[in-house]
Amino acid sequence: MANLTVAASEAAVNKLFKSVRDNLPLEYREFSKSGSWGPFQAGIDVLYHLEGGNIDLQSDGTVKLSELDVKWDTLRLNLGLDIPEFCIGGKCIIKVSGKCILRLPRICFFGASPDVSIPINLSGLITAEISGALRIIPKYFLNPEKGPLSDHQAHDQDKANQWQIFLKPDWLDLDIIDVADTVGDLVENIFDAIIDSLFGWAPVWAQDIIRTVFSWLVDGIRAILDIGDDIQEWISNLLGVSFDILDFIAQLIADYMAKKKPIFHLEDPYPILASDTVDGITRIPVLAPVANLGVTVNDKEMILEATF
Amino acid sequence: MTLTSFSDLYARVHEDGINNLISQVRRQRPSLFNYGTSAFTANTKLLCEPIVVHPEVVNQGNPLVSKLDYLPIPGYEGPYGVEFFFQLTNLELDFHPGNKFNLPAELNLPLAGQRVALTAKLCAGIPCPDPRILERLTLEILPERERKKQETNEKQGIPFDYENINCFCLEIFGTANFRYVGNQGDEYLDLFLVGLEVVDIQPAGLENSLECYVSTALKLGILPKLRMAIKDLVLDNEDYYFSISPSPISANIPFNPSIRTDAVHVFGQIS
Numbered sequence: 001m002a003n004l005t006v007a008a009s010e011a012a013v014n015k016l017f018k019s020v021r022d023n024l025p026l027e028y029r030e031f032s033k034s035g036s037w038g039p040f041q042a043g044i045d046v047l048y049h050l051e052g053g054n055i056d057l058q059s060d061g062t063v064k065l066s067e068l069d070v071k072w073d074t075l076r077l078n079l080g081l082d083i084p085e086f087c088i089g090g091k092c093i094i095k096v097s098g099k100c101i102l103r104l105p106r107i108c109f110f111g112a113s114p115d116v117s118i119p120i121n122l123s124g125l126i127t128a129e130i131s132g133a134l135r136i137i138p139k140y141f142l143n144p145e146k147g148p149l150s151d152h153q154a155h156d157q158d159k160a161n162q163w164q165i166f167l168k169p170d171w172l173d174l175d176i177i178d179v180a181d182t183v184g185d186l187v188e189n190i191f192d193a194i195i196d197s198l199f200g201w202a203p204v205w206a207q208d209i210i211r212t213v214f215s216w217l218v219d220g221i222r223a224i225l226d227i228g229d230d231i232q233e234w235i236s237n238l239l240g241v242s243f244d245i246l247d248f249i250a251q252l253i254a255d256y257m258a259k260k261k262p263i264f265h266l267e268d269p270y271p272i273l274a275s276d277t278v279d280g281i282t283r284i285p286v287l288a289p290v291a292n293l294g295v296t297v298n299d300k301e302m303i304l305e306a307t308f
Numbered sequence: 309m310t311l312t313s314f315s316d317l318y319a320r321v322h323e324d325g326i327n328n329l330i331s332q333v334r335r336q337r338p339s340l341f342n343y344g345t346s347a348f349t350a351n352t353k354l355l356c357e358p359i360v361v362h363p364e365v366v367n368q369g370n371p372l373v374s375k376l377d378y379l380p381i382p383g384y385e386g387p388y389g390v391e392f393f394f395q396l397t398n399l400e401l402d403f404h405p406g407n408k409f410n411l412p413a414e415l416n417l418p419l420a421g422q423r424v425a426l427t428a429k430l431c432a433g434i435p436c437p438d439p440r441i442l443e444r445l446t447l448e449i450l451p452e453r454e455r456k457k458q459e460t461n462e463k464q465g466i467p468f469d470y471e472n473i474n475c476f477c478l479e480i481f482g483t484a485n486f487r488y489v490g491n492q493g494d495e496y497l498d499l500f501l502v503g504l505e506v507v508d509i510q511p512a513g514l515e516n517s518l519e520c521y522v523s524t525a526l527k528l529g530i531l532p533k534l535r536m537a538i539k540d541l542v543l544d545n546e547d548y549y550f551s552i553s554p555s556p557i558s559a560n561i562p563f564n565p566s567i568r569t570d571a572v573h574v575f576g577q578i579s
Contacts, residue, residue, distance in 0.1 A: 001322075002322075003321065003322035003324045003325030003328070004319070004320070004321055004322075004325055005311070005318075005319065005320040006317070006318070006319045006320075007310075007311040007312050007317070007318040007319075008312065008316065008317055008318075009310075009312035009315070009316050009317070011316055012312070012316035012317055012578050015316070015578045016578075150364055150367075151364075152364045152368070272329055272332065272333070273333060273336075273337060273533070273534075278339075278371075279375075281369070281370065281371060282368075283337065283339070283368075283370050283371075284336060284337075284362075284364050284365060284368050284370055285336075286332055286333050286336040286337055287332070287336065288328070288329055288332045298310075300310040300312070301310050301311060301312045303311065307325070308321075308325040308328045308329055
């Protein structure tokens, strides 16, 4: 039978949760990704932090996480379009004895890769939301670095075995819920930006002619990007489907919770009296073995039990 | 009603857990429970009770016995003092209602609410100086007018017969309660001795004097070393940014810590 019982109320668990939320390491909050789909290239740079959210302890033993907001401190899309190269001119005007002696100049367009590069900065303009149900899993960690070390030597070298408590997601849901209106304006400007980047050297009246001449190109770009009338929906799909960013972030968080960082750990054996020095002699710490650590959750509190 | 109906955090430690912890402290910090002069620190086999010690104590060269000064010899100004030792063994706690051992009547039975009973064995010995050496020393004592030349600050123990150490053991019983000590946010759970009884000592004056001395040694020397930090008891929170402190006394929490049902119960709040 356990001789140590520790319980935390739902309110206390929420305070613990907020501590984890507000101190999530940077390595789990920033990443970059890129890819290409035919002529369409895209890359993304992300830095986010978490806000809000609430914990409900459930009678089925799970911990329900509700409405944890993902705030994008940095969300930069780099869209690129590699338009197939085409050339005009180069035809022979005057031929003498089968040899061309006067040829029209040959001009080729869209030889670069990508031909069009458009950065879209969505930092601070989009909010995502996470919900999920998590299960408390205690595990005994046999530290491979302990090896033949005694318990006291392992403690001194921070290589002791541990009891660790993890949060394992039963399910996680990550949704984009709010695309700001300003995002639509940004995307609408893509087309002007394309023309400006390709023909910015030309006078305005020439650019207008080019816009008319290349209207088919603009339609083609729009079709390739699959930009519909609803710019917000397009952005949502772009981030969620084309980049798969949502599942990627959800997996990052799930990995962090389930594998990388226990929410609670207890060294075994546990130091109940610290090492001290008396008359120049350093006395060993007093370590007490901990056995049978278990965690239960009900709708009011989370309970940890162990045996000294 | 739940464990945390009136507090953020709750911890309960059963008396068996506390006694297991005391046992670990005795094995890994034996010098907290064994005291003696130089002859006994140098040779622990001379003590009444063998010291059961964790191997790491020996590996690390930690002391098994804390060194004490020699007993002074009244009227004697020479370099010798009397060797002695004492040990506190079999320390055991019994939380209210108290059902592990019987307390003596002098401690106001039955065990009061919110109290802990404790028992231990106190063993000690004052070896008699070797009579041949004593006789030689008496011959060496100089007349008064010449003694000042002999004075020395460096004491040593009078040699004694290792086969003839007068060991004796006494049963002691006590009552105590738990309290918090320390600064806010960094409180420790402290076991505070309330009453002590040494069994079967006569005359009463000797018994009372001995109880007084042992009580003082426990209050000042041994029990403070067994304090446990509340934050360590409840949570290893070195990675987080909150503090834990005891919940205030209220109608719902009349005692904090509370001693009942063979356990100590601690109520805490997070801020």
